[in-house]
Amino acid sequence: MGNNNNRGSQRDFCIYCNALVENGTREHTPPKCCFPKGTEGLITVPACYKCNNASAKDDEYFRDMIVMSKECSGHPQAKEPLGKVLRNLDRQESKGLRIRLADSMRHCLVEYTPGLLEPGMEYSIDLQRIGNVVSKTVKGLLWNDTRLRLPKRYGIAVVPSINFDFLGPRLMALVAEVEARERNSASERVSIGNGAFEYWRTRISSKSNMNSVWLLRFYGGQYFVCFVVPKKEIRNGYFRRAIYEGLIAV
Numbered sequence: 001m002g003n004n005n006n007r008g009s010q011r012d013f014c015i016y017c018n019a020l021v022e023n024g025t026r027e028h029t030p031p032k033c034c035f036p037k038g039t040e041g042l043i044t045v046p047a048c049y050k051c052n053n054a055s056a057k058d059d060e061y062f063r064d065m066i067v068m069s070k071e072c073s074g075h076p077q078a079k080e081p082l083g084k085v086l087r088n089l090d091r092q093e094s095k096g097l098r099i100r101l102a103d104s105m106r107h108c109l110v111e112y113t114p115g116l117l118e119p120g121m122e123y124s125i126d127l128q129r130i131g132n133v134v135s136k137t138v139k140g141l142l143w144n145d146t147r148l149r150l151p152k153r154y155g156i157a158v159v160p161s162i163n164f165d166f167l168g169p170r171l172m173a174l175v176a177e178v179e180a181r182e183r184n185s186a187s188e189r190v191s192i193g194n195g196a197f198e199y200w201r202t203r204i205s206s207k208s209n210m211n212s213v214w215l216l217r218f219y220g221g222q223y224f225v226c227f228v229v230p231k232k233e234i235r236n237g238y239f240r241r242a243i244y245e246g247l248i249a250v
């Protein structure tokens with residue numbers, strides 16, 4: 001079966017909408033713009049022209065927010081994309097983005113030194129757009145790892161690290177389990193672009209290969225925990241605590 005997935009195959013179907021993919025077009029997952037120029041070993045998946053281009057603006061927004069965050073901006077691999085983001089912000093055409101950023105700035109207390117709160121600034125981010133990009137990325141990684149598409153009755157709950165406080169004890173235990181696997185067997189972690197992007201995957205049900213938790217990390221600092229579970233569990237089950245505005249992207 002693996003032999004049928006050659007790059008450029010005319011028989012590929014879009015992993016997002018199942019349309020026939022013309023001319024073997026593929027999409028990068030995570031989006032190519034998130035990586036420094038010339039990064040090798042990027043993952044691509046079959047995607048139709050429409051799905052490939054539908055989220056270009058969200059992809060760039062995601063990249064901008066990730067590399068500008070204090071958790072990522074110091075990563076050696078973030079230097080090149082961060083420079084690009086800052087140059088883009090300087091351009092006249094970026095006036096709208098500058099205004100949106102300024103509008104979303106507010107004064108707050110920041111804990112630069114543990115235990116000491118000092119006046120600082122923060123900007124709010126659009127978690128829905130961030131969640132959309134992460135969710136699409138997990139669909140791509142799922143196909144890359146298992147050659148499975150996300151079934152219609154399944155959903156992806158995306159929890160960014162800034163919201164880990166909202167995770168209940170059971171979810172925190174799952175995150176700890178995934179992180180323990182990183183320590184115990186490096187082979188389960190996939191790293192692309194010298195740590196620009198890493199991910200781990202673990203099954204959370206012995207009955208289903210689909211039910212899984214994914215840990216994504218960008219530039220060593222921004223984590224996302226993603227639960228691939230039946231939609232009904234996201235609404236009613238123990239994933240309820242992960243549901244609030246911006247977290248569910250499906």
Ligand SMILES: [Zn+2]
Nearest residue numbers: 014017048051
């Ligand atoms: Zn498509």
